[in-house]
Amino acid sequence: MRVLFFTNPLAVRLRPLLPLARSLRDQGHEVAVSTAVTMRDLLEPEGFELMLFGATSDEVSAEVSRRAGTDVLFLPAEDLVAEYFAGARIDLLADEAADRAGAWAPDLVVAEYCDLIGPLIAQALDVPCAVVSTGPSPSSGTLDAMADKVAGRYVERGLQPPSRVPWGRWLLDLCPPSLHPQGWTPPLQRVALRADFVGEAAIPPGPPFASAGERPRVLLGPGTATGASLGLEAVLRSLDSLGIEVAAAAGWRTAAGLACDTYQDYAAEGLSAASSLEGMSAVLHDGSAEMTFAAAARGIPAVVLPASPEQQLRAQAVEAAGAGLALRPGHPEPALITEGIGRLLGDARFTDAARRIGREMAGMPTATEVGRWLVAAVSRKRQPRPPSGRS
Template sequence: MNHLQAEIADPALRPGGLGGAVAPPVTRTGEQRQTYRGVVDEDQADAVTLRRVPENAGDEVVGLPWSLVVRWPAEGRRVDRPRRFQRRRRGFAEEQIRSHITSASPQSGRDTTRFMRILFVAAPLQGHLLPLVPLAAACRDAGHEVILAGGGFPPDVMGLRTADIGAGFSLPRSAVRVALRHPGLARDEMRGIAGQAMVGELFGRANLALIGPLEALAEKEDPDLIVFEPLAEAGAVVAGRLSIPSALQENTLWPATDLFEAVTRSSVMAKFAIPNPELTIAVTPPSLRDGPLAGAIAMRPVPFSGGGSIPEWLLTAGDKPRVLVSRSTLKGPNDGDPMPAVVAAAASVDAEFVLVRPAKADRLPANVRAVDRIPLDRALAHAAAFIHHSGAGSVLGGLAAGVPQLTTPGAGDRRFNSQKLADRGAGFAVEAKEITAADLTRLLTDETLRAAAREVAKEIAGMPSPSTVVAELEKLVSG
């Protein structure tokens, strides 16, 4: 089985092993990488994940982090083996190869036991996908192949490959069907007091449209691992069907495990065999939930808002305190947009207000400016305060920046989020239509809010980074 010829890239090693010649490694670049499967010309042949340069590069050599390179034949043949061998025995051939290069130290300073292909799965809503991007990018940067499966992707996903599985996904349609069956629950949901009961039914039904497309994608891509967010249980369903491990990454202030249980026990999802994830990753700072989430590992919530350009003037502090004002990426009733009330009150406050993606930006007071989509984390670094709709990503982004927040409670998890922020002392909540100049002044002058926000920012900075969590994901596949 001589479809592939393996070679040693480290010049210090004596030629003659695994194919003979010593070859220089070729730098691998971003989206030009592809993963193929093949067999090595050793006594124990099996499926092994390898890297290849772009098609137009011809018969090239690609360096792997532990100094092994592989030469592909000119035709670049892909050798497929039965799925059960690819999935359950893939690591065997790699370990056979590694046994020949024990004297070669890892180029990156860490021992990469294998390359993985990882599917990151989110409901096709930007607020659900964006928190997954930093960990997905960290996995990519560690040498693994990553695919973001979701929909409605923002302009920037850090150069990651995406796959749209959301063609049949409609949250409004699911909401109507659930509301017809549970009208009382739907009314409570609009007021933000339904807890997780409504969200479980809502996303349980919505996930039905994701299972088929995700399974088709997985059959094509043959992942080693699926990482999913708490409202994308289609990831857990497909991982179970393919007998591969899964990891649950929290992206809300609600405990990830509670949401997982709410969705999997919903009336439409209860009929599915849904295995528990092998790993749960919690991103909420422990001080917001009275301690660490039981059974989970912690990871720092890294703010990421999906790109956009940022004006130079937002990258430095202004002459007056600057307040960023944002709104939800999800349109709907009771969406908690604070901008109209802020605009109405702003002229009475000695500060600069910046509206991010406003629904309209005409007839603004002299101290109010409007910008399109921007990287909020970069702008928050020079802001004095943050006003928004109480979305989990916005709350965590403001806390990471250490700025006090004024939030508007509302449907879904927004009332819960605003209460958690207020309980921690780092912000306060006001109904969207009731924001006054006095509220804006308090936001800028209450030093107890600022002190608490800075405490949480320090707490977040001390949490493990996404790059350190990659090793925990690798353990799920390496066993």
């Protein structure tokens, strides 16, 4: 079988697709990835066939700014999301994508949630489409705006406009049930897919608190909201009052004369943010899919300092599930971070909730299981039952 993946040219959107793409490749299927050339370094080691062309994320942003007559930073979130993903990006890429995909002739298209080119190409080629979600999903208003914006792009190509976004046959959902809003209804047939951003399955959560005589360990995770806007030294000075050990991932500014002698620079040691979670009692991160799910899989509560609207949704979901605290976007005082970390370490209910989410993730189907199911679903006239995972 031939499977064509579509993604926006951003590592945070590409990485969630990789475990499924690897599993299909390892099962002997042909896998190709369509995105911009800026993703070459991340993709070339994987050995997939690459369709690298078209506008980069910066070029799409510039086009949105040109159309709006203002910098994208000043656009309302709903308008920005709709114009970027469902307007400008479609206009700049869809026709060339259709030509290249048609020549490659996929049997299945897989697209990440905010890539609306993949579903359009799937309809044009009359092949099924699966959408990978790192939920929780955007607001209904944002989704309606995207559906309205993309409708004309379908009509002008002689296609049937989707009644909703995302459009496709299946929703491959990395988000565990506890992080979805109460009453949430999947827009497509939901197939759970275990998040795996570090080349390993979600692991059973271990004990988060330090043993007797040991100090809790806290990771300062990556992300522009944390590392770029806050000075590491100021944060360490504040955290030192908690009597904890602190480690920092990539993105934090180093400084001379660090206030905390237990500080460990994981970035300098070449460790990824997700792998450096091992042994941590709590984490501060920006709400990226990778850090949100990596922490949850290990039962580690989090203080979340989001920057983008999508990160804010995850931050709010973590807080609503009782597995952490959401800080307001911006430039918080280090004291607010210290207060949040202190609350996580002082109240076992946060850890209990994080462990509950970790158990949910451990029971979700793996990329290998979902890959096999997709092949069977595409190949057979009668669709098999979705994989159930294991508890």
